[in-house]
Amino acid sequence: MAETTTLLIEIGALLLGMGLLGRIAGRAGVSPIPLYLLAGLAFGQGGLLPLSASEEFFEVGSEVGVILLLVMLGLEYSAGELLTSIRRSALAGLLDALLNALPGAALALLLGWGPVAAVALAGVTWVSSSGVIAKVLRDLGRLNNRETPVVLSILVIEDLAMAFYLPLLSALVVGAGLAEGARTMAIAVSAALVILFAALKYGRVISTLFSPRQREALLLGVLGLTMLVAGVAEQVNVSAAVGAFLVGIAISGPVAEHASELLTPLRDVFAAVFFVFFGLQTDPAEIGPVLLPALALAIITIATKLLTGYLAARRAGIGEPGRWRTGLALAPRGEFSVVIAGLAVSAGIEPTLAPLVTTYVLITVVTGPLLARLPESPRFRAALRRRMLSRDRGAVPPRR
Amino acid sequence: MAVRIEQVDLPGIGVRHDVLTETGRRVSVLTHRSGERTLAVFEVDDPDSCRDPVTLTDDEAEALAELLGASVMLGQLSALREAAGVYTEQIVIAADSPFVDRRLGDTRARTRTGASIVALLRDGSVVPSPGPETRLQAGDNVVAVGTRTGLDSLTRIIADGAN
Numbered sequence: 001m002a003e004t005t006t007l008l009i010e011i012g013a014l015l016l017g018m019g020l021l022g023r024i025a026g027r028a029g030v031s032p033i034p035l036y037l038l039a040g041l042a043f044g045q046g047g048l049l050p051l052s053a054s055e056e057f058f059e060v061g062s063e064v065g066v067i068l069l070l071v072m073l074g075l076e077y078s079a080g081e082l083l084t085s086i087r088r089s090a091l092a093g094l095l096d097a098l099l100n101a102l103p104g105a106a107l108a109l110l111l112g113w114g115p116v117a118a119v120a121l122a123g124v125t126w127v128s129s130s131g132v133i134a135k136v137l138r139d140l141g142r143l144n145n146r147e148t149p150v151v152l153s154i155l156v157i158e159d160l161a162m163a164f165y166l167p168l169l170s171a172l173v174v175g176a177g178l179a180e181g182a183r184t185m186a187i188a189v190s191a192a193l194v195i196l197f198a199a200l201k202y203g204r205v206i207s208t209l210f211s212p213r214q215r216e217a218l219l220l221g222v223l224g225l226t227m228l229v230a231g232v233a234e235q236v237n238v239s240a241a242v243g244a245f246l247v248g249i250a251i252s253g254p255v256a257e258h259a260s261e262l263l264t265p266l267r268d269v270f271a272a273v274f275f276v277f278f279g280l281q282t283d284p285a286e287i288g289p290v291l292l293p294a295l296a297l298a299i300i301t302i303a304t305k306l307l308t309g310y311l312a313a314r315r316a317g318i319g320e321p322g323r324w325r326t327g328l329a330l331a332p333r334g335e336f337s338v339v340i341a342g343l344a345v346s347a348g349i350e351p352t353l354a355p356l357v358t359t360y361v362l363i364t365v366v367t368g369p370l371l372a373r374l375p376e377s378p379r380f381r382a383a384l385r386r387r388m389l390s391r392d393r394g395a396v397p398p399r400r
Numbered sequence: 401m402a403v404r405i406e407q408v409d410l411p412g413i414g415v416r417h418d419v420l421t422e423t424g425r426r427v428s429v430l431t432h433r434s435g436e437r438t439l440a441v442f443e444v445d446d447p448d449s450c451r452d453p454v455t456l457t458d459d460e461a462e463a464l465a466e467l468l469g470a471s472v473m474l475g476q477l478s479a480l481r482e483a484a485g486v487y488t489e490q491i492v493i494a495a496d497s498p499f500v501d502r503r504l505g506d507t508r509a510r511t512r513t514g515a516s517i518v519a520l521l522r523d524g525s526v527v528p529s530p531g532p533e534t535r536l537q538a539g540d541n542v543v544a545v546g547t548r549t550g551l552d553s554l555t556r557i558i559a560d561g562a563n
Contacts, residue, residue, distance in 0.1 A: 076412035085411055134412065144416060144428045144440040146448035149408050156411045257433065322448035 010054040014043065018272050029139070030369060031132050033334055034362045036272050040279015041287075041358070058277040064227075065274030066339055067244040068267040071226045073130065073159055074248015075260040079200040082249065085156040092150070092312035093157030099304040101126040107297050113350045116172050120344035123165055124357050125301045129334025129365065130155040136329060136369045140376070147322040150313050151329050162336060163192050163242050169340065170239040173347040184237050191238045192246070195229075199250035206250045212258040222251065222259045223266075241339060271335065278338050279358065281345065286355040294359035302364065302371065305330045320388055325375045332368025337361050418442075437461055470526040473519060488543065489551045490521070491558055495538040498561035505532025513554045515546025 018032075018039060025032035086093070104125030108118035133155060137143055167188030174184060199206075210221050226247045233243025251259060309327030318326065341357035344350065374380050404420040414432040421427065426442040428450055435458075440450035456464065493500060499507055509517055520527040520534065521541035527534065536542075544554055 081409060081411040084409060130412075141440075141450070141453045143410070143413060144430050144438060144450040144453050146442075149410055149416075152411050152413065318448050319446065321446045325449070 036275035037279040040276040041284045044280035061273035062277035065270035070241045070244040071248040074245045085153040089153035096308045103300045117350040123340040124337040127158045127336040132332045147318045147326045167238040195246040203250045203252045207255040212254040219262045282354045290356040298363040302331045328371045333364040491542045493540045500538045504534045513550040515544045515550035515554045519543040
């Protein structure tokens with residue numbers, strides 16, 4: 001068979017399989033991300049049926065997937081929303097970073113993986129999946145709830161923090177000595193700041209490049225600009241993902257709305273390819289040894305997210321049940337954790353990182369949405385009511 | 401009358417407006433970026449959580465708003481009746497009225513009688529604050545506010561275009 005023919009057959013079969021998996025996930029009401037990762041595991045190195053011809057396609061496709069994930073994330077937010085979120089929830093964001101990055105970093109150091117891997121794993125455990133969480137909140141009809149802005153502000157701050165974290169990580173991963181590392185990092189962070197400033201200040205000008213009415217021209221134009229900026233950002237070690245995110249923030253108004261409508265199907269295809277590719281790179285045989293650490297990490301970081309959300313909601317004046325809803329909703333990790341791990345793995349800093357993160361994301365992305373439903377269960381409500389009652393009783397001064 | 405409305409931005413999703421009622425309840429309207437909107441009422445025993453969010457189409461939201469607006473307006477009109485010397489009256493446009501299919505402005509109601517036409521009731525719905533270009537139809541119920549004499553002469557004008 002000619003190579004292109006094999007390529008078509010492999011890609012076709014895999015995409016079709018992913019389509020069916022996506023349908024199953026939709027039926028079961030869960031995120032398809034874990035299923036895509038599993039599909040990748042099954043077909044990758046050491047899997048059931050290694051692919052031969054299409055590896056390169058999936059590699060390029062996954063690169064495009066990351067860029068599309070991030071540009072869409074940027075399109076979701078306007079510059080004003082970013083600023084108000086930071087002003088209002090900076091403290092919650094800081095608490096979130098501390099409580100959730102530390103367990104990851106600690107585990108990496110415990111496993112003797114060195115400081116760079118520690119920074120990478122810290123990022124993996126820090127960021128929640130805004131995509132999964134937004135979907136869960138919508139599905140559970142909680143968008144009108146009073147605690148929802150607390151959840152969303154934390155997500156916004158995490159996403160924005162990625163604009164600084166990712167270039168920092170890429171600089172670290174490139175390594176090259178302390179002085180050289182500091183230099184690349186300085187370049188990376190200042191480049192991110194410059195692009196962010198340009199996006200905030202001249203976003204409207206950039207948007208006038210495009211017309212929301214011409215679909216084809218808009219699609220090509222936004223896609224082109226995104227990939228161009230992503231490429232240039234990668235060139236100066238800012239990481240393509242951050243370039244794409246900043247392009248998304250710079251585009252605003254009706255152009256942003258129409259562009260995100262047009263890009264969504266593309267994003268869905270290539271993001272799925274990205275998850276499969278991450279799975280492809282992981283050898284399923286390596287999952288066994290990391291299962292326990294991954295499980296422990298998942299349990300600890302679900303608890304720290306719960307605490308983060310609980311405290312943030314309490315600060316915002318939300319009642320007891322709402323605080324639990326906030327904390328439990330924040331639990332799932334997802335696309336961003338995989339992006340971070342992908343960055344670290346492709347630089348070859350720690351081969352065991354990939355199976356660990358795959359397992360970790362599999363656990364949290366499946367249990368997260370289930371945990372988010374917990375506050376609705378009658379048993380949970382009853383337990384909470386008892387807790388609140390006993391606390392109220394405790395507050396009453398004892399009778400003489 | 402002061403009503404407490406809270407506005408909250410939901411980054412990436414839209415804007416939420418809550419109306420806090422005197423009875424201590426919270427009614428919330430979430431306007432999504434996509435233009436869709438959801439109406440929800442907050443629970444009593446868990447004041448941060450909403451119950452049964454309802455998604456409304458443009459038409460449904462408009463119909464609901466008109467319904468609320470009309471009921472408020474009719475309430476205010478009946479309250480006016482108690483004010484000294486000012487009355488509200490509903491005048492039906494008869495089929496033989498000279499103003500059928502003519503513009504409201506042609507009646508020159510306010511200049512000639514001092515009475516104001518504040519609404520039209522037509523086919524069971526309300527046209528609030530009709531403008532001078534609004535066309536009158538046979539069977540329209542004109543809601544007018546004015547003094548006794550003003551309303552009487554308005555009734556005559558509408559009936560036969562007198563004076």
